[in-house]
Amino acid sequence: MTPVHLLGIPHDEHSSFVRGAAEAPPVIRAELFSSAFNMWTEMGIDLGAPGILVDEGDAVLDGSHDAWEEIEAAVLRVVQHGQPTICLGGDHAITHPIVRAFRKRYERLSILHFDAHPDLYENFEGDPRSHASPFARIMEERLVDRLVQVGVRAATGHQRDQWARYGVEVIEMRQMERALSAAPQGSLPWRFEAPVYISLDLDVLDPAHAPGVSHREPGGMSTRQVIDILHAIEGRIVGADIVEYNPRQDFAVVTATVAAKLLKEIAGTMITSARRPV
Numbered sequence: 001m002t003p004v005h006l007l008g009i010p011h012d013e014h015s016s017f018v019r020g021a022a023e024a025p026p027v028i029r030a031e032l033f034s035s036a037f038n039m040w041t042e043m044g045i046d047l048g049a050p051g052i053l054v055d056e057g058d059a060v061l062d063g064s065h066d067a068w069e070e071i072e073a074a075v076l077r078v079v080q081h082g083q084p085t086i087c088l089g090g091d092h093a094i095t096h097p098i099v100r101a102f103r104k105r106y107e108r109l110s111i112l113h114f115d116a117h118p119d120l121y122e123n124f125e126g127d128p129r130s131h132a133s134p135f136a137r138i139m140e141e142r143l144v145d146r147l148v149q150v151g152v153r154a155a156t157g158h159q160r161d162q163w164a165r166y167g168v169e170v171i172e173m174r175q176m177e178r179a180l181s182a183a184p185q186g187s188l189p190w191r192f193e194a195p196v197y198i199s200l201d202l203d204v205l206d207p208a209h210a211p212g213v214s215h216r217e218p219g220g221m222s223t224r225q226v227i228d229i230l231h232a233i234e235g236r237i238v239g240a241d242i243v244e245y246n247p248r249q250d251f252a253v254v255t256a257t258v259a260a261k262l263l264k265e266i267a268g269t270m271i272t273s274a275r276r277p278v
């Protein structure tokens with residue numbers, strides 16, 4: 001089986017509202033490796049088998065270089081060998097340097113992006129590196145050939161303009177049930193030709209499922225809905241991030257447990273999809 005690598009990116013300096021996401025990686029790891037749970041995924045993969053889940057620790061962000069260069073270099077070191085990698089944020093700003101690194105390894109890339117927000121602000125409060133802007137940077141640098149956003153329910157007029165400007169495919173939360181039931185077999189938007197990168201902002205979940213995020217947006221997805229979409233992805237999944245978990249906003253690490261569960265299911269689908277040709 002292909003191993004899956006795990007890399008923490010403890011960075012939240014471009015969060016606009018509350019800090020704390022940088023403290024997430026060890027809290028999620030504690031739930032992931034807790035003896036309260038086994039390491040099997042729902043699809044029957046044992047992530048606890050020797051050598052299957054490779055923990056690379058956290059990226060060293062010591063300020064000796066520009067943080068974006070440090071993140072890109074740390075990710076590239078792990079992904080250059082072509083094995084799937086999951087990055088643990090941190091806030092959503094880190095997705096930009098992470099995807100830059102993946103793009104150096106993979107000629108083509110598509111992103112499936114779960115989020116309550118489009119994160120497409122040209123800049124936010126004067127910060128082009130804001131955690132509300134990573135996908136504007138990714139699209140203007142043409143790092144991916146497709147961006148599919150799922151679960152959005154807090155789009156502004158500006159961000160709707162950005163959808164049109166960059167040709168983003170969007171399944172808004174309010175349309176989701178209808179979009180899924182009306183889609184003819186085989187035409188679901190989670191069929192990808194190019195290698196797939198999953199960007200999972202935990203605030204795509206309803207706050208009832210995941211209160212421990214920096215920006216709670218009611219009316220969101222259930223944990224089950226996210227897992228079902230992960231299992232339905234057709235394509236080879238080469239990378240992922242799980243971002244915006246904020247331990248300071250959480251209650252009894254309930255959201256860290258959700259993050260660890262979704263991490264396992266992403267890792268499982270990566271291993272299954274690695275058997276398919278690109």
Ligand SMILES: [Mn+2]
Binds near residue numbers: 115117201203204
């Ligand atoms: Mn968000």
